[in-house]
Amino acid sequence: MVGRIPVMSVHPVVDLGRLPAKATVGEPLPVRAVVFREGHDKLGAEVVLIDPDGVRRPPSRMQAHPEIPDRYDAEVVPDAVGAWSFEIQAWSDPWATWRHNAGVKVPAGVDVELMFTEGRLLLERAAGLAGLDRASKTALKGALQAATDTERPVEARLATLESAELDAVLQAHPLRDLVTVEGPYPLFVDRVRALCGSWYEFFPRSEGATLDEATGKVRSGTFRTAAQRLDAVAQMGFDVIYLPPIHPIGEVNRKGPNNTLTPGPDDPGSPWAIGSKDGGHDAIHPELGTLEDFDAFVARARELDLEVALDLALQAAPDHPWVTSHPEWFTTQADGTIAYAENPPKKYQDIYPINFDNDSVGICREVLRLVRHWMSHGVRIFRVDNPHTKPLAFWEWLLREVRRTDPDVVFLSEAFTRPAMMHGLGAVGFQQSYTYFTWRTAKWEIEEYLREVSHESDHVMRPNFFVNTPDILPAFLQYGGPAAFKIRAALAATGSPSWGVYAGYELYEHVAVKPGSEEYLDSEKYQIRIRDWEGAEREGRTLAPYLRQLNEIRRAHPALQLLRNISIHSSDDENVLVFSKRRDDDVVLVVINLDPHATRETMVHLDMPALGLGWHDSFIASDDLTGDEWSWSQHNYVRLDPGYQPAHIITVRSPR
Secondary structure (H helix, E strand, O other): OOOOOOEEEEEOOEHHHOEOEEEEOOOOEEEEEEEOOOOOOOEEEEEEEEOOOOOEOOOEEOEEOOOOOOEEEEEEOOOOOEEEEEEEEEEEOHHHHHHHHHHHHHHHOOOHHHHHHHHHHHHHHHHOOOOOOHHHHHHHHHHHHHHHOOOOOHHHHHHHHOOHHHHHHHHHOOOOEEEEEEEEEEEEEEOHHHOOEEEEEOOOOOOOOEEEOOOOEEEOOOHHHHHHHHHHHHHOOOOEEEEOOOOOEOOOOOOOHHHOOOOOOOOOOOOOOEOEOOEOOOOOOHHHOOHHHHHHHHHHHHHOOOEEEEEEOOEEOOOOHHHHHOHHHOOEOOOOOEOOEEEOOEEEOOOEEOOOOOOHHHHHHHHHHHHHHHHOOOOOEEEEEOHHHOOHHHHHHHHHHHHHHOOOOEEEEEOOOOHHHHHHHHHOOOOEEOOOHHHOOOHHHHHHHHHHHHHHOOOOOOEOEEOOEOOEOOHHHHHOHHHHHHHHHHHHHHHOOEEEEEOOHHHOOOOEOOOOOOOEOOOOOOOOOOOOHHHHHHOOOOOHHHHHHHHHHHHHOHHHHOOOOEEEOEEOOOOEEEEEEEEOOEEEEEEEEOOOOOOEEEEEEOOHHHHOOOOOOOEEEEEOOOOOEEEEOOEEEEEEEOOOEOEEEEEEEOOO
């Protein structure tokens, strides 16, 4: 039922309040609502946060939007992980109504003493409120004297009652009539890593792999050799090391190089074809080592301030133990065979998808057991493979069960699919999501997408901007040369608080298996790849120093660690993108040449208030990438050579 003071269009609310909106510890959360009433009386509104212990935090006053009628806004900042909620309280504000009426009537000589009498009654009521400090009581006492002192000029009496000091008192301790409460609406507040982080993906079997020149056979890397690569990952400034599946790989229908159906006896197969005679999802591939070796890998990562993210791929190779013990977990076709996975035109003959229709309870219990197994070995982040091919109800249950006991565990949704499903996965609990960023390359579509993920879908889906994956080698990288790799890295690292890189990006790997394909030639999904990291570094053929610089800049700027604070600016060139991020006094302005083939010269035009400045102010633009400084104002000339530096990442500073 509508309250006495209607409160409508509350945001953030997910699924009419059935599911919690997303929030992060220390992250400002915008809250808004439409609040109105009949007649002309003034209104007030505030947001009240309720923490996981049920404690109601001090209210945050909502402010009327300067351009949108009846819209009220506030920001709140939760400070602990857990299940929170918020209420919006709205009321008729008799003091604000009196101020408006008195400001019109008293100067016009209409009902002058009546207005002061009504003001006195309201001030007496305010003086009786609990929680007033000495300064507030003094301000109210002086206002009461002015309201009743008929010897003073009317103008002076009114000025006292309209003073900023008195207004501050009655903003902090408002008089409230006809109070309406909407809510509570749920929030779940995650730890910071759910919002912000730099991800690096590698295949452990490729790290430290060796080639026997006598036989031509490749010897797999292990967790012990892969741990030696962690130092280089940490030196590049990454926070998360993500591992594709580490489990035994099926032998039946195993894929060969470049996804062929004719593997040789020594071909390792795809890690996503999980399960063999050596075990299933709770086992380690024998060539990688033992569970103790994995524990040592996790421990070494932790020493380097890296978190290990593990792939959770709910599917099975034809020789997975589940196929024998639980055949009902799969789809049996009319001819009696089990259906393998397909995503036309792609076929995955080495993988059986799970069918949740026959024994959903058994599948749920088994998956929860597996997740808790790896949690017990130090994994607190899971990258989930193809979650959009499983029921949303399953994910809602699983993520709720994990969150109930371990709210710090983060799940990343790898779902390149329809927007409704991507948002649905975020709504039911996935803390992060892969995005369409990979395919957004034109200026207009990047601007549109940045607005979407930061201001429209932010309450249900947090983005992670991966520049490439083992499955996706975008055309921009195939044909853009080294400059393209710099452009996309700078854009991902500054446009989203979470971003990711798949190994080989720093070596400019860009050759597709065939024209028009986004698959890598000699894809690491199907074979071990030996990379000459040391030679590339020695010869200067690596982007690693640039990636390190980007991650250092991200760590130095709190503004780049938030999602909801982006502002889009303009330029005269359709290939020059301009945006800024601001948190308190930290303001970062990013200017990127999106054309990897040509130098661009243009004028950029800044929304100065978005930078915390006046329209006619100037500032020092300090480029964090080059160390150069300029004096900038609203309109500025830029020249960006993609072969040298395709971007400015500018710290906005006051003039000296």
